[in-house]
Amino acid sequence: MKTFLMEHKRWFQTLFVLIGMFLLIQYLKIDLTILLTDLHYVVELLNEMFPPNFEAIWDNNKVLNSILETISMAYLGTLFGGLIAFLFSIIASNNIFNFILIGRLAKLILSFIRVLPSLVVILIFVVAVGPGPFAGVLTIIFATIGTLGKLFTESLENLDPTSAQSLQSTGAHKLQTFKYAVWPEFLPAFISNLLYCFDINMRAAVALGIFGGGGIGYKLYLAMRVLHYKDAVALIICIIILLLIIENLSNYLRHKILGN
Amino acid sequence: MIKAVHLTKQLPNGKLLLNDISFEVSKGEFLGILGPSGAGKTLTLKSLIGLLDLTNGEVWIEESNNEHINIFNTKAKVLKKLRTKIALIFQGYHLVQRATALDNVLMGRLGSISTFRSLIFGFNEVEKKAAMSSLEKVNMQHLAQAKVASLSGGEKQRVAIARALFQEPNLLLADEPISSLDPKNAKIIMGILKELSTLFPVIGVFHQPELCAKYCSRIIAIKDGKKVYDGPPVLEESLLEFIYGEELAIVIPEKYAN
Ligand SMILES: Nc1ncnc2c1ncn2[C@@H]1O[C@H](COP(=O)(O)OP(=O)(O)OP(=O)(O)O)[C@@H](O)[C@H]1O
Ligand SMILES: [Mg+2]
Numbered sequence: 001m002k003t004f005l006m007e008h009k010r011w012f013q014t015l016f017v018l019i020g021m022f023l024l025i026q027y028l029k030i031d032l033t034i035l036l037t038d039l040h041y042v043v044e045l046l047n048e049m050f051p052p053n054f055e056a057i058w059d060n061n062k063v064l065n066s067i068l069e070t071i072s073m074a075y076l077g078t079l080f081g082g083l084i085a086f087l088f089s090i091i092a093s094n095n096i097f098n099f100i101l102i103g104r105l106a107k108l109i110l111s112f113i114r115v116l117p118s119l120v121v122i123l124i125f126v127v128a129v130g131p132g133p134f135a136g137v138l139t140i141i142f143a144t145i146g147t148l149g150k151l152f153t154e155s156l157e158n159l160d161p162t163s164a165q166s167l168q169s170t171g172a173h174k175l176q177t178f179k180y181a182v183w184p185e186f187l188p189a190f191i192s193n194l195l196y197c198f199d200i201n202m203r204a205a206v207a208l209g210i211f212g213g214g215g216i217g218y219k220l221y222l223a224m225r226v227l228h229y230k231d232a233v234a235l236i237i238c239i240i241i242l243l244l245i246i247e248n249l250s251n252y253l254r255h256k257i258l259g260n
Numbered sequence: 261m262i263k264a265v266h267l268t269k270q271l272p273n274g275k276l277l278l279n280d281i282s283f284e285v286s287k288g289e290f291l292g293i294l295g296p297s298g299a300g301k302t303l304t305l306k307s308l309i310g311l312l313d314l315t316n317g318e319v320w321i322e323e324s325n326n327e328h329i330n331i332f333n334t335k336a337k338v339l340k341k342l343r344t345k346i347a348l349i350f351q352g353y354h355l356v357q358r359a360t361a362l363d364n365v366l367m368g369r370l371g372s373i374s375t376f377r378s379l380i381f382g383f384n385e386v387e388k389k390a391a392m393s394s395l396e397k398v399n400m401q402h403l404a405q406a407k408v409a410s411l412s413g414g415e416k417q418r419v420a421i422a423r424a425l426f427q428e429p430n431l432l433l434a435d436e437p438i439s440s441l442d443p444k445n446a447k448i449i450m451g452i453l454k455e456l457s458t459l460f461p462v463i464g465v466f467h468q469p470e471l472c473a474k475y476c477s478r479i480i481a482i483k484d485g486k487k488v489y490d491g492p493p494v495l496e497e498s499l500l501e502f503i504y505g506e507e508l509a510i511v512i513p514e515k516y517a518n
Contacts, residue, residue: 166354169309170427171344171371176378180367184358 045229053230056223057238063219067242070215073136073208074201074246080137081144081201082194088145089152095161096182107153113146118204119211126212136213140201148197155189156182192254199250206239216242261286262431262461263328267307267317269300269485278303278314279485285478290457292476292493293465296504300485301465302351305433308463309348310339321346321431344371347424351435351465353416357409361400361419364408365391368427394426395419397452399445413440421449425456432456434464438471450475469495 005012025032057063091097092106121142125135164181172180209217216239223232262285269278278300285291295301306312308319310331320328321342331339347368355364366383368391373383383391395401398418408416417440424432434453438446446468453462454475466472472479473493481489481503489499 160357162350162352162354163356165311166348166350167367167370169311169343169348170346170368171340171342172367173370173375176370176375179379180359180363180370181356184356187358 049229049233052233054234056231057234066216066219069133070205073133073215074198074205077137077140077144078198078201081141082148085145085148085152088149089156092153093156095157110146110149118143122208122211122213131212133214136208139208140204144197148193151193159185188257191257195250195254199247202243202246261322263320265318268315270315277485281487283480285461285463287460289461290454290477291463292472292479294469295482299482301482302435305435308433309346345430347427347429347432349420349424349434349437353420355408360405360407362391362404364419365394365422365426368423391426394422398422430460432462436465469500
């Protein structure tokens, strides 16, 4: 029996996956036939979406404002989140901060921040400060602390310790070695991670807008809610172009910084 | 004056990295330390400045007013102050790669200037001039503004030496300071070290017995963590063979011998 199982291992594995899939589809009550019977809805929706109504964007100053709002949210969130993350990472880095237990605590707080999904965090902030860009910025700051706190800690802990040691051997103060030996070596990682995070935060700022964070995401939410699909598609195209520009800009700057 | 007494470093597994090494070096002496790779030369040098936790041993350093301090038995503050006047050139240079050569030299005096000033204002013009002249001494003034990461091995080594000179120490420890230098620069550096030894003790680790014999005033040989020679810089062939092991003696296969 055992050898039979072993010999046909692959078949049993495949069977197992298929049965699991079938059971889960039943459990979620997914009716696959809908895909076929309701196909005409999709066609109708597409008809209502095209052509996109770009005039809704140029005519309406508010849309341009909302784009600026989204960029500002991502920018401020990255800036303040980055600064707080930097402070955290100094405490969390064993090679810089000597109190290992406090460092562990900082790392624990950082991972706690990271496991909280942003969509949950924004719900809390919307209740706390009301819907709008402020709630969005606070959420982005929160997420940025988690992400950059980890990345900064890793780059600080991976720095070559010898240059700082050689300064300490000349009697330099810990703060002096930080400014002269640690900071210059850390700076490229600092800036490149900030740029990378700004790129991520742009997407987050759009998505959070839908959940009450303001900006162009909120405009998209409004357009969908009042069934202005042609406006919505124009907004989506706008968002895609905006995100592509930001991503390429961020990549370009990062390569330039890491290059030298 | 610096005095090492019974320097001993034992690993938990019982292996002796330093085995009861003692010596004393005074002003006017240029001590060369020789020995095969892995003998314990770097560990010896590091113990002299308290960078190595010894199993046993003391290092006594003379303060200005004839007072002697055991660096392994003193307050952190005293040790820190003592270190501002001890220059150690590391075997791997240990420079800040993304800073310029000049900035790396300036860092040699961080311990001596006020922390507040160095954090807020940085170094002043007088110090920059002095750092420049240290670079000139090792023929590196033309690369003062170059990032260390872009320098060649020998250039990095000379920046590390310039930093030690700029520190204005009372004691200079140099771990293989000429290992990456061409013959001309090696001689220049050996000349500088010899000259400095008239002002304060200079201790260098070398893999060049000929240059040691020529420039040093005294030689110590270390093998397997033990001091096996301490005396004048007269290196007979039998001694060299003893230090480095016979297998290192150059043997020319008959085929190539003419
Ligand atoms: N932290 C350590 N733990 C275990 N062994 C060590 C440690 N540090 C050094 N050693 C060993 O001690 C020995 C002496 O090291 P040291 O660096 O002093 O050699 P060295 O004489 O300077 O050699 P080289 O000429 O290659 O620089 C080496 O075998 C090294 O592997
Ligand atoms: Mg060595």
